Each structure stands twice: as C-alpha cells, then as structure tokens.
Amino acid sequence: MDDFEKKDLQNSENESGSAGIRPEEEEKSPTQVEDDLVKELEGIRDLLQNELDSANDEAEITVRHEEVLDENGELIQELDEIDEESDDEETGEPKERRICACCGENECDDSFGEDYPYCAECRKLMTASPVHVGGILMAIVMIVVAGASLFFCAKNSSGYMTLIDAETAYSEKKLIDAATSYNSYLQSVSSSDDVSLKAVKSLIEIFSSMGYYNDASTLVTTYGESNPSIGKNEKYSKIPETYASFLATSSAINSAIGDVINSNEKFDYDEKAAELDKLLKEGKDKEGTAYSEIFIEYYKYVLMSVAKVDSSKQIEQLLKVMELDKGENPWIYMPNLVSVYANEGDSENAGRYFEECMKVNIQESDLYMVYANAFRFGEKVDADKILEIADRAKASWPSNAAPGYQQIYAVAYLLKGDGENAMKAIEEYVGQGNYTVSACNLYALCSLYVKDNDGYQKMVDLFKNSGSSIGKTIVKYKNGKMTLEEVLTDNGGDI
Numbered sequence: 001m002d003d004f005e006k007k008d009l010q011n012s013e014n015e016s017g018s019a020g021i022r023p024e025e026e027e028k029s030p031t032q033v034e035d036d037l038v039k040e041l042e043g044i045r046d047l048l049q050n051e052l053d054s055a056n057d058e059a060e061i062t063v064r065h066e067e068v069l070d071e072n073g074e075l076i077q078e079l080d081e082i083d084e085e086s087d088d089e090e091t092g093e094p095k096e097r098r099i100c101a102c103c104g105e106n107e108c109d110d111s112f113g114e115d116y117p118y119c120a121e122c123r124k125l126m127t128a129s130p131v132h133v134g135g136i137l138m139a140i141v142m143i144v145v146a147g148a149s150l151f152f153c154a155k156n157s158s159g160y161m162t163l164i165d166a167e168t169a170y171s172e173k174k175l176i177d178a179a180t181s182y183n184s185y186l187q188s189v190s191s192s193d194d195v196s197l198k199a200v201k202s203l204i205e206i207f208s209s210m211g212y213y214n215d216a217s218t219l220v221t222t223y224g225e226s227n228p229s230i231g232k233n234e235k236y237s238k239i240p241e242t243y244a245s246f247l248a249t250s251s252a253i254n255s256a257i258g259d260v261i262n263s264n265e266k267f268d269y270d271e272k273a274a275e276l277d278k279l280l281k282e283g284k285d286k287e288g289t290a291y292s293e294i295f296i297e298y299y300k301y302v303l304m305s306v307a308k309v310d311s312s313k314q315i316e317q318l319l320k321v322m323e324l325d326k327g328e329n330p331w332i333y334m335p336n337l338v339s340v341y342a343n344e345g346d347s348e349n350a351g352r353y354f355e356e357c358m359k360v361n362i363q364e365s366d367l368y369m370v371y372a373n374a375f376r377f378g379e380k381v382d383a384d385k386i387l388e389i390a391d392r393a394k395a396s397w398p399s400n401a402a403p404g405y406q407q408i409y410a411v412a413y414l415l416k417g418d419g420e421n422a423m424k425a426i427e428e429y430v431g432q433g434n435y436t437v438s439a440c441n442l443y444a445l446c447s448l449y450v451k452d453n454d455g456y457q458k459m460v461d462l463f464k465n466s467g468s469s470i471g472k473t474i475v476k477y478k479n480g481k482m483t484l485e486e487v488l489t490d491n492g493g494d495i
Helices: 003-010 030-056 059-091 120-127 133-171 175-188 194-210 213-224 239-261 269-282 293-306 311-325 330-343 347-358 365-375 383-395 405-415 419-431 437-449 453-465 472-478 484-488
Strands: none
Touching (some): 194 330, 239 269, 239 293, 269 293, 293 311, 330 365, 365 405, 405 437, 419 437, 437 472, 437 484
C-alpha cells in the first residue's frame, strides 16, 4: 500500500484542512481548523475586493479587471457557501447521545453500525466470554436429534418411494414388479394405517389374479383379524376358502389321474375323464372341504392336451371352464387358449387372448414365446413379427427383461438366416444359468448353424450327464435329414 492509501485510511478529514498542521504544533480540532479557514478566506475576499475597486479607476486595465473578476468571483462564491454551511452547523440540532444497553454508562460504539447497542468495553467482555459446558451439551443433543430426524425421514422417504414404484408398476400392469415393491414396502413399516392397508389390498388382488392363492390367503389371514375392511370384505374373506378348495381338489385329482399326467405313456382319455366326473359327484373330500368344479373341468383339458385330443375339443373345454369361472380366475384358462390357438398357427385368435392376458399382467414372461409360435407354425412364417414380440417381451421388464426373451430372438434370427445374432442371443440366456431342455436344444441348433462343433458337443455332454439326449429334430438337422426351417416350424419339435 502506498503513502496516499495509508493516509486515506488513517485520517478521514479533508486533506486540504490537515495540510497546514505541522508535526511540532498541537493538533487542532476540526472546528478550529474550519474557523481558521473561514477567517483566511474572508481576508482574501477583502483583499480581492480592494483590488477590484482600484482597478475600476484605471481605464487602461479594463481587460485585466474582467479577468480578475472572473477568476476571483468563484473564490468569493465558495466563501459564501462555506459561510452558509457554517451557519447551518451552528444552528443544527445536536446529535443524540446513545448509551450502552449493557452497562448503561458508556456511549454506544458506532463503528459496528449506527444502531449498535453496546459500547466497546462491553463488546470486549461479551466476545471474550467462555463457552459453558451446558451450551456444549445442548449443541450435542441438538446435533443428535437432527441426525436422528434425518435418518427417520430418509427411511420413511425410501419407504414411500418404494410404494410409489409399486403403484406405478401396478397401473402399468407389471404385476411382478408391483408385487415385489408392495412386499418391500410392507416389510419397511410396522403400523397398519390406511396407506399400508391399501398396499395390502393391492397385493392380495395381484396374488389372486396371478393364481398365487397361498400368498393371497396368508395376507388375508394376517391382516383380516384386526382390520374389518379386509376380514369382513366378501371379496377378500372368501380367498382362504377358495385356496382350501383348490388344495383339496388338486390332491384328489393327483390321486385320480396323476399317473398319466406325469408319464409319457398312452392312455384312454374317456376312462381317465370318468375319474374326474366321479370327483364332481362326490363334491368334497373326507374332511368336508368342497371340490372346485372349475379346477376339475380344467384338468379335463389337461388330460386332452396330454392325450393329444383334437385342438378343437381342447378349445371347447377351455371355453367351458371360462364360462363356469365367470372371469374370477382367468389365469386358469386364458394362457392355455393362447397356447392352443398358437400351436394351430391361428395368430388372430392367439393374439386376441394374448391381449386379454396383457390387460391383467404384461409380465407373463412365458406367454410371449407361446404367442410367437403362432407366427412359425402357421401357413406363413413371419420372422419380423416374432422379432416384434421379442422386443415387447424385453420391454415388459425394465431391469432384467422378460425371462426367456432371448429364445424368441434366437428363433427369429435363425428364420432370417442371421446365425451370429441368433447365437449371441441364446448364449446370453443359457449363460445366465437357464439350462432348460428347449433352451439347450436351441443352443445346439444355433451352434450347428454357425458350425460351432464345440458348442454343440457341450450341449450333448450336458444332456448325457443329466440322463437324457439332444432332441431328435436337432440330430436330424445335424445329419442332413431336416432343413433348418423344418426344425423351426415343426410343431412337435424340440425347441
């Protein structure tokens, strides 16, 4: 900082007023300095006036007279202004003296602001005061309370975000995602408030619409005892009864026809169907639990499917089940209608019932592959439509995509002659640990198409170690007895 800057900061007085003060002299007050300046200027004014008066008598200096008047007129004007300011100061009201609000004696220190209420001494005492132990403890308590509040707020916020995810997924018919999020939310809360009960009801409805009566019944039993809106609601209260009826019916059906359902042996359909009719006549088991007519009639369709009864009769039986059910359990018959029509290559009817299923749950992962079959078993093979179905299946699951969608891609790419992408798709699926029979056969077929003998042998060994073997149609393709398209469009094939 230079001398000029130091001077400006150290002395707030006008520089012209302080310039005449010598170090050895006693320093004058601002008022004294101003009085001396006034006197000096008055003397200058009188001197100038005399000069002007004498100049008027001399004609030869007329021009000089005007110059002097111009030059010194300003000084006279400034002097008059100073006189006026001095008069104003003398006649102005004195500044109010403000007393310290703490000690009540000293004048307030204006250096901290015009309205600062304390004097300099009291300020020193206040700023030098030590922090008390009580203050420290109070600060610690406040920090702990604030931290706990933030923790619980974050926890509740996380719970409500999970609930929002569940509601969003439910509205989008993504029942798998919705059920997962609702379940996570209910595990994060302990109270049974209105919000939690609404989540419970939504979860019950999801499980019921998917046929998970065990889970739905557990929720009704758990929350129904203390919540009348669930326990006394006919829609929910009958779920445990329905579940008990399905269990009793399933046990009876397994005893009657389980031997042929779980084997590849041929059997007489009419004979086994008579066993199911006998159950209908009995009406209930030994414990008195009523059998489900809908379930028994559905298993007549299952018998037809295993016995390879004409597809028209299968469709007729499924439509009978649908009529009996009155739309309460569409999961029993609706996907099977898609399957029967798709196996017939009837893409129109398969698509109609497929879309009905999508109105309930777009995450019916297996159903996408079933529907895709309609476009490879019909008179016209449509690989592009199969690709569209694969895209739709993948989009239905935002994180992991629909399980098995890679198989749909692999089939579509093989039909289009794109072995590289077909191999990439099936490798991804099997690489995730999905060693199903159809997936491994498809892997073997893709390997043969791209001439990857090691990949094919890997599948052969896998089947051998599990006590089975590669599909017959795959072996025929390897030996040149079937074309690739014949394998892909064979309704009774191995993929």
